[in-house]
Amino acid sequence: MSTQKTQNQIQSLKRRYLLTRSLEITLYAVAAFLLAYALTGLFSELLELKFGIAVATGLIIAAERLVHYKLPFLNHTTFIQFLNQHYPQLEESADLLLLNDSTLNPLQKLQFKKTLNQFNSLYPEIKLPNSIMHSVSVFIIGVIFYYGLTAFAPKFSVTKDTQLVSPLENIKGNADPTIATINKLAIKIIPPTYTSLKPSMAATPNLIVPEGSQISWAVTFSTRVAKANILISGKDSLAMEKNDSLNFSLSVKISESGFYQVQWKDQNKITSSDYYKIEVIKDQAPKLSIENLNQFTQLSYSNKLSVSVKSTLRDDYGLSDASIIATVSKGSGESVKFREERLHFDTPFKIFGKNIQGEIKMNLNKLGLEPGDELYFYVEAFDNKTPVHNYNRTETYFIALKDTTAATYVEDEGLGVDLMPEYFRSQRQIIIDSEKLLKDRKKMSQQQFNSTSNELGYDQKILRLRYGQFLGEEFEDAIGKVDVSDHAEESTESVVEKFGHVHDKENEHNLVADKKVTPTGHDHSDLKNPYAKEDPLEAFTHNHDDGEVSTFFVQSIRAKLKAALTVMWDAELHLRLFNPKESLPYQYTALKLLKEISNESRIYVHRTGFDPPPLKEEKRLSGDLSEVNTSTAKQNRQAADKFPAIRQTINLVEEMISTQRIASTSSEQQLFQKAGQELAQLAIAQPGKYLEGLSMLKILAEGTGDESEIKKALFAIRKILWQVLPQEPLSPEKKPVIMHKLDQQFLLNLESTRND
C-alpha cells in the first residue's frame, strides 16, 4: 500500500514537473511567436507569411526547449536519477521505490524501507527545478515588443499595385481552354528615322509612340487560329500576316491617336482582346526666341552700325535649317521701297541638333541702311521632320536708323495760350478776368487796378473788332494791328485835328450820330432815305457794299450781332473808365447774345437720299394675289437621340448596382455591346478619357470576369457614361395634376366670387 502510494507520489511529482516545463515552453514559444510576427509585420503585410514565420519560430523555440529539458526522454528512471542527484538523503536508492516489494531481496527491502521513510519525510519539500519566473518575464517582454513593433508597422494599402501585373495577363481573351488565347504579344515600335530614336519593344499594350512610328505586332496564339486582325480606331480592320499557324504579325505606320484591339477567329468563334490606346506624340514645331534685343531699337548714325542678334532655337527631335529674314525699308510715304535678304547665322555654321544658340552680327551699312531707313527681321527655323518640315518663326524685330536732318513740325497746343494771351480772349474769359479783378481789387494798387482794367478794355475791343468783321465792319482796324492803324490814322489826320480837340475815336460809334452832313467821305445816308431818288451815277461811283446788308448772316442774327457789338462798346467803355463793375452787366449781355448767335448760326447739312414717289392711295393693298393660295405644310422633325444605347445602359447599370446584381442576360450583354459601339465613336477623339470605359463595357458585354471585376466595371462605367450625356436645353413639359372634386369646386367658387 505504501509502495503504491509512493509510486503515486513520484508519478504526481513527475506530472508536476512536466506541467511546469510545458508551461515554460509554451510561454517561450508564444513570446517567440509574437516577436517573429511583429518583426515580419515590419516588412510584409501578407498574413500567411507573417503567421507562417511566427509559427515556425515558435515551434523551433519550443522544440529547442523540449530537447533542452529532455522532456521527450523523461521517464521514471531519469526522474529517479534526478531525485537521487538532488536529494542525498535518499542515498541513491530512489529507484527502489519504483520496484515491486516482492521482487526485492532482503537488503533491498531494508534499504527500501529506509528510503521510503526518507522519501515520505522529504516529499512535501521536494522542489522540482523550474525557470517559470524567467519564462514569464520573457513572455512579458515578448508581449511588450509585439505591441511596440506592431504600432510602428507600416500600414499597407489594400489596393494592389497594378504596375506589378504584367499587361499580357490582361490579354487572355477567354478562359475556355479549347479556345485560342494570346500566348505572347510582342509590339515593336520603330520611330521615324529623323527622330534618331532607337526602335523599342513596348512594355505594355498601351502604346505611346512618336508621330509617324512604324508599329509591328507579333502575336503568338495558344492554339491554331484561322485568322487574326488588328482593329485600329478610325481604320478598317487590318488582317495580320500569317507566319505560321500560331504566329501572326502586322506592321502599321501610325500618325493619329486612337486605340486598337486584337481580334482572332478560332473554331468559327471570334474573340477579341481588350482595347488598348495608341497615344501619338506629335512632332512639335521648333521653338525660337531672340534674347538680346528689344522688339524696337532705334540707332543714331553715330552709333556703331552693327547689331548682334543672339537667338535660341529648340526642337524636340532636331533642327535642319534656320536663317534670318531681313527686310530693309527705304524712303517714306509713297516712295517707300523694300528689299529682302536671307542671312545665315555666323555661328553655328551648320544648323544641326536639338538646342542651338545661333548668333549673327548684322552690319547695317552692308545691308545698305541709311539714316531714316528701317530694318525688319525675324528668325525662322525648320525641323528635321520628313517629308514635310515643321516651320516656326519669331516675332518681327525692328531696327530704325535715326534721320537727324529731317525737320519735325511739332504742334504744341498748350503753348499758344501762354504766348499769345493778348491776341484773342473770349467774352467769357473777359468776364472771368473782370470778376477776378474786382475780387482782387483790395490787394492791388490803384494804378495796377486801372492798368489791368484798361487792358481788359483793350481785350474787349479786340473781341468787338473780331465780331465786327462778320458784320462787314470793314472800316474797323484789323485785329492785332490796332496800334498801327492808329498811327496811320494819325498820319492821315489833318494837323488841326491832331492838335485840336479830338474825340475818342474808339467810342465814336456810341455817340449820338451827328446830324450834320459830313462834308467829306461817302454819303451813305442816301440809302436810308426812302424818298431819295435813285442815283443814276451809282454804278459808276466808288461805293462800298452796305455794311447792313453784306454779312454772312440772316437778318435776325445780324440784328443780334449788332446788339452784341453795341453792348461790347459799353462794356469796353466802363473798363476803360476803370469801372469793371459797371462793365460786367454789359459783358454778360454780350455773352448771352453771342451764345444765341452761335446757336442760331449753326449750319446743318441737308439730308440727302432717296425720295420715293408718292403712293397712289387707290393702288395700296391691291396686289395680285391670284397665285397666293392657302397652303399646308407638314413635317415630322424631332431631334434624334445621339446615344440611345448609352442611355439604356445607364439605367441598366443603375439598376444592377442598386439591386447588387452581377449576372446579365444575353439581351443586356448586347446592350452593353451597343453602348460600347457608341462610346467607341467618342473614344477615337479622346482615347484617354473613354478607353477605360470601352474595356469595362467589354467585360460586361462578354459576361466574363469575376464578381469583384464586374462590380468594379459597373461603378466605373456608370461614371464614364454619365459624362458622355450631353446637357440638352430646357424644353417645356406637360405637368401632371390631380383634379379632386374639391379643387374643381374651389376653382368654380373662385370664378363666381370674381364675377360677383
Add this chain to the structure above:
Amino acid sequence: MIRTEVIFQPIFPMWSILVGATLLLMFLIWKEANRKSRFLTNRIIAVLLMLGSITAWLLQPMTITLKDSSSIILLTKNYDRNKADSLIKKYPSYTLLKEYDAAAYKNSIELMPYALVDHKDNIAFILGEGLPYYEQEKIASSYSYFPSKLPTGITQLNLPEPVQVNQTASISGTANIHGKTTLILEQPGGSKDSVVLTGMGIKSFSLSSETQQTGLFRYSVVLRDSLTSKVEGYLPVEVTPHKILNILFVQKYPSAEVRYLKNFLTEKGHALAIRSQISKNDFHYEFANRESIRIDRLTSESLSEFDLFIMDTESLHALSASELKSLERSVTDGLGVVVLINSIDPKRNFPLLNASFQVYPHDTVHLQIKNQNIALPALPVSISSRLSITPVTTSTTRILSGYRHEVAGKIGFQLLHETYRLLLEGKITEYASLWSPLLESIARLKTESFKIKIKNSFPYYQDEPLAVQVISAGDEPKLKTNHTILPLQEDVLIDDYWHATTWAGKAGWDSLTTQDSSTLHYYVSPDNEWTTLRIANQQRQHFANQSNLISKKETSLTTDHKPISPLWFLMIFLLASGFLWLTPKI
C-alpha cells in the same frame, strides 16, 4: 407605491411540470435516503434545490412590477441627464420609463417596445431623441418634450419632386454644422453642385443639378468639414421622360419669332399646328410632329385638342365674338393662352388678358440668363392688372412675361421681341430658359386620376410603417405594392381621399401603383443613412405634438414585465448537483 409580483409562463402545461417534478423529487429523495452516506439532510436539500431549479426554468417565472403613478417620464436615447434629474426632483411620484437603447437611470424601468400602448395615456414628459412618428401617434396624453442635442448633419430636407428630363432637380433644407462645412451634391457621374456653409448651428442650403437621363437614380449628399467627409445618405431622384405639348400657333402674318420658336419646339418633339395669314383670305397651315387638323375656325372642340395656344396681338383683335367666347370657354377648361404682344393700342380694349398697359420709357431690356447678360428688345409698356399676375421673366422694374389664372386655365403674355436673335447667336440654352418656363407654366396640365403620396417624412427605413394617401379624381383606387393589393380606407370627412398603411421593404427603390398605372417610386434608406435627419424629424414631430400643459391627474397602475434570468436556475442546479456528486467523495 411599488409592488412586485411573480407570474409564470410555463413551457409545458403547469400541472404536468408540477406532477413530473413531484414524482421525480420523491424518487430522488428515496434514492438519497437509501444511500449510505453522510449529510443526508444536506443532500435532500440539494435534491430539492436541483429539482426546484429545473422546475423554475420550465415554468419561466417573470417579475411584474406594478406601480401606482399619475404620470410617466419617458427617457429615450441620448436624453439629458440633468434635465431628467430636475424633472424627477420636481415630480418624485412620477414613474420613470426608459427605452431599451437609452442610458440606464436609477429606478428606471425598461420599456418593452410593445408596451408603449399600455402607457399611452400617462406620458407626461419625453426626453432625448424621441420616438419615431409611428410610436408618437400611439401617445394619447399631452406631454412636454425635452430634446437631446442634435448631431451635425442635415436636419431638414426637401426632396426633389419627380422631374422631367433636362430639367433641374433641386433640393433644399437645413444642416446643423460646427464650423465651415461644404455640402456637395453628387450625381452618379460626379459632383454637380456644392455650397459652403459657415458659422455654427442650423444653416439653410439649396443645391441643384440638371438632369440628363430618365430613370431612378441615387444622388448623394456629402458633408465635408475641416476634419471629416461623410456621406449623409443617398438621395432618391426620379427623372421622368419628357411629356410633349400640343401647341397651336395663330399669327396674323408670318414672323421670324414664331418661326424660330416653332423650330425649337418641333425639335423637342412637341406637336405643333400653325396658322399664318398670308393674305386676306389665304392662310398657310403648318403641322409638325402631328396629323393635320382643321384650325381655320377656333371652336371649343378644336381648342380642346391643344394644351397651349400662342397668338399675336393682331390675331387676338381679329377674333370674332364667337371665337373669343370659345377661347374663353376653353381657357376655363384648362387651356393655356400666350399672347405675343407686338403693339398696344390704348384706345382699344385688350380682350382676354384683362390688364392695362402703361407706356414705359425703354424699349430694350437687359436680362441675366444663366450668368449671361443679354439685351433684347421689348415692347415699351408695363403691364398692370386688377388680377394678380404671376411673373415668369422680369427685369428690375417690370414684368416681361407672365400669366394669370382663369379658372383652370391660364392666360399669359410675352413682351420680349426678337428672341430668335439668341438662337442665331448660338445661345440655345438661354433661348430655352427664356421660353420653356413661360410655356410650361401656362400650358394645360395633365390631369391624372390618382395621386399617391407618402405622409411620412423622408427617410423611410426598412420595416417602418408608411402612411400612404391616395387622392382620387372620382374612381375608387386600387393600390398595389409588389403585386400585393393594399387595403384602402376612405377618409371619414373627405370624399375620394384614401388612406393605407404599408411597411417599407428592403433598402432600395420600391413603388406603389394604382390601377391606372400611376406610380409612386420611393426609396427605402439603409439604417445607417440620414441619421441626423431622422432625429431632427422625430424632434420636430414631438414639438408639433407636445403640449406644455400637464393636466394628467388620474392615477393608474403601471406594470413592467421582466423575466427572471435562467442563469440563476442554472447556477443553483450546478451547485446542488455538484454537492450531490461531491458528498460521497468527502
